[in-house]
Amino acid sequence: MAKTIRKVPALNASSMADISFLLLTFFLLVSNMDVDSGLARRLPPPPQTEEQTTVDVQRRNLLVVLVNAQNETLVQNQQGTQLYANEAELRGDGGKVALKDVVKEFVLNTQNSALLPELSEEDFGAPIGTVPVTAQHVISIQNDATTSYKAYIAVQNEVVRAYNELREEGSRKYFNTSYEDLTEDQQGQINNLFPQRISEAEPKNYGGQ
Amino acid sequence: MPALNSSSMPDIVFAILFFFMVTTTMRSETLMVRMKLPTASEVQKLEKKSLVTYINIGAPMDTRLGTGTQMQLNDRFAQVSEIQDYIAQEKASMNEADQPLMTVSIKADEETRMQYITDVKQALRQAYALKISYSARQGGN
Numbered sequence: 001m002a003k004t005i006r007k008v009p010a011l012n013a014s015s016m017a018d019i020s021f022l023l024l025t026f027f028l029l030v031s032n033m034d035v036d037s038g039l040a041r042r043l044p045p046p047p048q049t050e051e052q053t054t055v056d057v058q059r060r061n062l063l064v065v066l067v068n069a070q071n072e073t074l075v076q077n078q079q080g081t082q083l084y085a086n087e088a089e090l091r092g093d094g095g096k097v098a099l100k101d102v103v104k105e106f107v108l109n110t111q112n113s114a115l116l117p118e119l120s121e122e123d124f125g126a127p128i129g130t131v132p133v134t135a136q137h138v139i140s141i142q143n144d145a146t147t148s149y150k151a152y153i154a155v156q157n158e159v160v161r162a163y164n165e166l167r168e169e170g171s172r173k174y175f176n177t178s179y180e181d182l183t184e185d186q187q188g189q190i191n192n193l194f195p196q197r198i199s200e201a202e203p204k205n206y207g208g209q
Numbered sequence: 210m211p212a213l214n215s216s217s218m219p220d221i222v223f224a225i226l227f228f229f230m231v232t233t234t235m236r237s238e239t240l241m242v243r244m245k246l247p248t249a250s251e252v253q254k255l256e257k258k259s260l261v262t263y264i265n266i267g268a269p270m271d272t273r274l275g276t277g278t279q280m281q282l283n284d285r286f287a288q289v290s291e292i293q294d295y296i297a298q299e300k301a302s303m304n305e306a307d308q309p310l311m312t313v314s315i316k317a318d319e320e321t322r323m324q325y326i327t328d329v330k331q332a333l334r335q336a337y338a339l340k341i342s343y344s345a346r347q348g349g350n
Contacts, residue, residue, distance in 0.1 A: 016219040024226040031233030036261065036314055037252040038342035046334045067323075143323040150247045150319035152326070153345055157249040164251055200330070 039156055041200065061117045061136045063106045065099075065159065069144040071151035075102055078115035087154045099155070103162035107194065109134050124193050128174050133193065140199045159198060166194045241281045242267035244318035249345035260310050262299045262338070264292070264329060267318035278318075278325050289328045296336035316344040 059078055066074040073084040082102060084090045092098030109116040117134035124131065139159060143152055164179075167190050171179040175186055182190065244267030255261050265281040279286050282295045300308050313333055317326060333341060 013219070017215070017222055020219055020222040020226055024222055024229065027226065027229035027233050031229055036255045036258075036263075036316075036342075036344055037347055038255065038314060038344040039249055039251065040253050040255075040312075040340070040342045043330060043334050043339040043341055045337065045339060143327070145322065145324035145327075147323040148319065149317050149321040149323060149326055152323055153247040153249055153319070153343055156343065157251050157345075160249075160251040 039153065039160055041156075041198070043200070057138050058118075058136070060115060061134070061138055063103065063137070063139045065139060065141045065155055067141070067143045067147045067151050067155050069146040071148055073099070073151070073155055075099060077106060079113070087151070090154060090158050099158040100162035100165065103139065103159055104166055106139070107134055107137055107162070107166060124189055128170075128189060128193060131193070138197050138199050156198075160196070163194055163196050167191070170194060238263075238281075238284050240265060241270055241284070241286065242279055242318070243270050244268075244316060245320075246316060246344055246346045247319040248348040249343075250348070252345050252347050253342075255312060255314060255342055257310075260303070260307055260312055261342075262296070262311060262313050263316055264313060265316050266321055266325065266329070278321055280325075280329070289325075289332050292329065292332040293336040296333065296338045300338075310340070311338060312340045312342055313338045314342045314344050 063075065063077045066076070068074065071086070073090060075082045075084070082097065084096060084099065085094075088094070089096050090099045092101070106116060109119055112119055112132075117137035119132035120135055121130050121132050122135060123129070141152075141155060141159065168179045170190050170193055171177060171182055171186075174190075175182055179187065179190060242265050244265065266278060268276045269279050269286070280289065281287070282291065287295065296313070300311060303311060315326065315329065330341070333339070
């Protein structure tokens with residue numbers, strides 16, 4: 001063993017920048033920053049038995065949204081029927097009541113109409129308290145075999161928009177702030193107040209092709 | 210002209226490098242189907258990429274394969290009947306704690322017929338992949 005302490009020669013680190021640039025370029029190229037976005041939905045579990053496939057829903061609690069093969073949308077509940085020929089009409093063009101307003105009125109039932117879902121008092125905790133809600137309402141979105149995906153998503157989007165607006169309004173009413181600014185718990189309360197009750201029905205074959 | 214002191218350059222570059230290393234997701238499959246996602250205004254961002262499984266639906270890029278709707282799982286074309294195996298496989302590769310949080314993102318061309326989407330949805334139900342997301346571009350009004 002040498003007794004003298006040997007000096008380590010200084011390492012030339014000038015190429016460090018080049019190496020890290022190389023690595024940086026590699027990660028720049030392979031990374032894809034775009035975050036996937038979409039309409040989140042929850043499917044019902046597969047039917048276990050034959051009886052489970054049908055659930056009885058009272059007529060007044062049901063809003064049927066049917067998108068047919070011509071991509072027209074038929075909205076039907078006990079109050080009446082509305083036909084939307086295209087996407088613009090869904091948003092309220094052409095003197096029609098926009099789909100989102102139909103959905104909102106259906107979910108709220110402000111007039112306590114006998115043709116809209118029944119109201120029941122429920123407690124949602126402070127500061128909302130006990131308010132009447134249509135806990136049993138169901139929005140059933142149905143489609144035909146040759147409906148285009150685009151039209152289907154447009155309808156889904158309008159229904160989700162209605163719920164989002166309801167939640168926004170509820171948030172303004174009870175918390176005096178926008179839904180986005182609420183805490184997670186408060187958002188949960190509002191979500192409980194207006195749960196998305198959208199049913200994507202079992203596939204049916206409507207006559208014709 | 211005085212020489213610029215560039216001794217902190219590697220540090221800066223390393224900082225950017227670490228940022229990209231952390232945010233990057235390596236698994237990006239090459240798309241074999243052509244699709245134009247529908248637009249929607251109420252889209253939500255999908256958090257946690259590692260929990261998302263993709264199903265791509267559209268016409269094949271390779272025009273020799275025709276213009277019919279095809280589905281791509283991982284790096285190959287597949288039939289709707291293969292979805293269950295695919296989901297089971299993807300689920301098995303996840304943490305047990307993450308498995309209930311698995312989301313399936315359906316990336317389908319806007320001209321796809323609903324019959325195909327419905328079949329896919331039924332297969333997903335059978336596979337107990339119940340959290341789905343209809344992939345859409347932010348836009349419209």
